[in-house]
Each structure stands twice: as C-alpha cells, then as structure tokens.
Amino acid sequence: MNWDDLRVFLAVARAESLSGAAKATRLDPATLGRRIARLEDALGVGLFARSPRGYDLTEEGERLLPRAEQAEQALAQGVDDLRGQAGQLAGSVRIGAPDGVANFLLPQVTAAISDANPGLEIQVVALPRVFNLSRREADMAIAVSPPTAGRLTVQKITDYRLHLAATREYLERHGPIRGLSDLRGHRIIGYIADMIFDPELDYLAETGAERVALTSNSVSVQLHWLRAGAGLGIVHDFAIPTAPGLVKVLPTEVSLRRTFYLIRHGDDRRLARLNRFAGLLTEGLRAEVARLEAQS
Incomplete structure (x- = not known):
C-alpha cells in the first residue's frame, strides 16, 4: 500500500461519491473507481458499499479511516516542518466563510498575508452555510456560532x-x-x-x-x-x-x-503551518473589524 492509495481512499470517504472526490483530487471518476478497486483487492476487503446514493464506508473502511487520517497528518506535519525552516508559509490553505466576512473582511486580511508569504496559495470559499471540516471541505472555517459536536477546535476571533x-x-x-x-x-x-x-x-x-x-x-x-x-x-x-x-x-x-469563531479540525493543531496561518488570520480579522467599525 502506498500513500497515494490512501489519499484516494480519504477523498472518496469524505465526499461519499466518486464525482465529489474527483473535484478534490483532480482525477476523473473512472480512475478513482479503478484505484479504489485496486486498493480493495490489495487488502482483500471491501472498503465501500456502492449504492445509488454513492459510496458508504463498510465496517472495514471505518476501521481504516482513522489510520489513513493519521498517515495524512504525519505527512502534512513533516512537510510543515521542512517548509518552516524557510521562514515563510507555503502550500495552500482553504478557508470556508459566510459571505459577509468573505466579502468585506477576508480580501484585505488575506492580501496582507499573501504579500508577506508569496509562496502561499489562499483559497476563500464563500458560502452561506456551515462547513464540514471532517470531510475536509476546508482547512479552517469562520462561523458565527461555536460547534457543539465533532473533533474540532474553536477559537474566538472577535x-x-x-x-x-x-x-x-x-x-x-x-x-x-x-x-x-x-x-x-x-x-x-x-x-x-x-x-x-x-x-x-x-x-x-x-x-x-x-x-x-x-x-x-x-x-x-x-x-x-x-x-x-x-x-x-x-x-x-x-x-x-x-x-x-x-x-x-x-x-x-x-x-x-x-461573534466570529475560527473552527479547525482537531487533528490539525500539531501542524505548525496551519497554526501560524490561523494566528495571522485571527490577528488580521480583529484589526480589520476594529478599523472598519471605527469608520461606520
């Protein structure tokens, strides 16, 4: 088994469909289907139950999921450690946010972060709904209410x-x-x-x-x-x-x-890159809200 097989497994598990996983991995659904079948053959177990609704994890798939997530976190942490030596943030970070904060606060704040970290790709997903971080719809999300369930960390922004x-x-x-x-x-x-x-x-x-x-x-x-x-x-x-x-x-x-809250997946608290980004984002949002409210 290699990491790329686990990456495909995680994408399908989170999206619960090949079409959804295709958007996350930039692979076509047919390729993803073959990769999942190959992984199941190698393990000798079925990881997904196929149905008209999509791909649901089997009992064996549920047991593999936390191990695959641990491998994902270990790899991400290793990459973060190497990138941290360069002093600047790099890679990509996706933020989920309601369209109010996305339209009137995040453009200024993220532009300043980007100026200081030119190797960083920042994605802002502006949707009027709650983001599912367990399915990795985003690396972090801004919300107006703290969540009450899930393996999440919550930090008050302002x-x-x-x-x-x-x-x-x-x-x-x-x-x-x-x-x-x-x-x-x-x-x-x-x-x-x-x-x-x-x-x-x-x-x-x-x-x-x-x-x-x-x-x-x-x-x-x-x-x-x-x-x-x-x-x-x-x-x-x-x-x-x-x-x-x-x-x-x-x-x-x-x-x-x-109140705005910053929501992150609980497993990400060991990732130095995301911790640094979250700190810059929180600090920037506090300052921008204060600046604009003083003008209103």
Whole structure:
C-alpha cells in the first residue's frame, strides 16, 4: 500500500461519491473507481458499499479511516516542518466563510498575508452555510456560532456589531423613524427565513418586523438592495464604509452584537503551518473589524 492509495481512499470517504472526490483530487471518476478497486483487492476487503446514493464506508473502511487520517497528518506535519525552516508559509490553505466576512473582511486580511508569504496559495470559499471540516471541505472555517459536536477546535476571533440602516434618500422619501413602531409600513430587507443556517443570523426577529419584502441568503445582495434605496435592513458595521450613502437608523434601539469563531479540525493543531496561518488570520480579522467599525 502506498500513500497515494490512501489519499484516494480519504477523498472518496469524505465526499461519499466518486464525482465529489474527483473535484478534490483532480482525477476523473473512472480512475478513482479503478484505484479504489485496486486498493480493495490489495487488502482483500471491501472498503465501500456502492449504492445509488454513492459510496458508504463498510465496517472495514471505518476501521481504516482513522489510520489513513493519521498517515495524512504525519505527512502534512513533516512537510510543515521542512517548509518552516524557510521562514515563510507555503502550500495552500482553504478557508470556508459566510459571505459577509468573505466579502468585506477576508480580501484585505488575506492580501496582507499573501504579500508577506508569496509562496502561499489562499483559497476563500464563500458560502452561506456551515462547513464540514471532517470531510475536509476546508482547512479552517469562520462561523458565527461555536460547534457543539465533532473533533474540532474553536477559537474566538472577535465580536462585531450590526445596526439597522438605510440610505439618506430612502429616509427622505418616507416618514421619519423615531421608534420601532415607525418601522411598520417600511420595506424591510433581510434573509430568506427558511435559509437562515444559524439562529445568530435571525437579526430581524429583534426588530419586531412582521414582514420582510426583499429577501436573499446573501449578505452582499441585501447590502446592494440597501445601497439602491430599496428599504431598511440590518447591516454589519464593518460593511457600512463600503456603502457611503448608508446611515444607521435607531442606532440605540437596534444594536446587535455577534461573534466570529475560527473552527479547525482537531487533528490539525500539531501542524505548525496551519497554526501560524490561523494566528495571522485571527490577528488580521480583529484589526480589520476594529478599523472598519471605527469608520461606520
């Protein structure tokens, strides 16, 4: 058995399909199928149960999985040790993040890290959902709630603030807003209710809004509606500097505080390269949130 066979095994186990593993390994599904069959023949056991749903681990495959992950970690740690001698970070790091932090914070922070580490490839996956680090969808993820299950490590990054906002033009076209009761009759912008993937994102529940007229699962879409003068909505304070026409509405009555957390797979805590990157990322995000909120 060689490491490349284990790499293929891990990719299929995490993706639970050949097509999903093909994206991770850049091998075509037919090649992956042959490689898995070859590994099973060499071991004399079936590692996967094939079904229309995909590839599920057998009992033998479940026993092999933690050993293969240990081999993966040992190899990664060895590579990290060698790269660490050069003083700069190299290789690739994939970050999973909600689109708010991905759009308004990570570009500046990761650009600075890249400037200091030109041999490093940084990938940002911006999706409005929770990332599955056990399946290695990302090396680390930013979340608004700490996970309660899984072999994961959690580190608080920073608190951040949100406020109700609208453009000056919108407010001039409509009646004055002196209290929460005045929000009735205004067009409200927010999340699609059944696509809120974390209770911490249910911002409008705190405003008492009964109807949300314009909804999207994307923070960026919501912000563009606000910039277009389409209504009122909750916006991150760190995003307000990107939309100079926005002003806070009822800043005392509607003032929300949330927290960003950095989530990593528990086995990665021994990897010096990822530890260093996580430190730079956390430090950069704290500074960028503080800088932008001071301008809002």
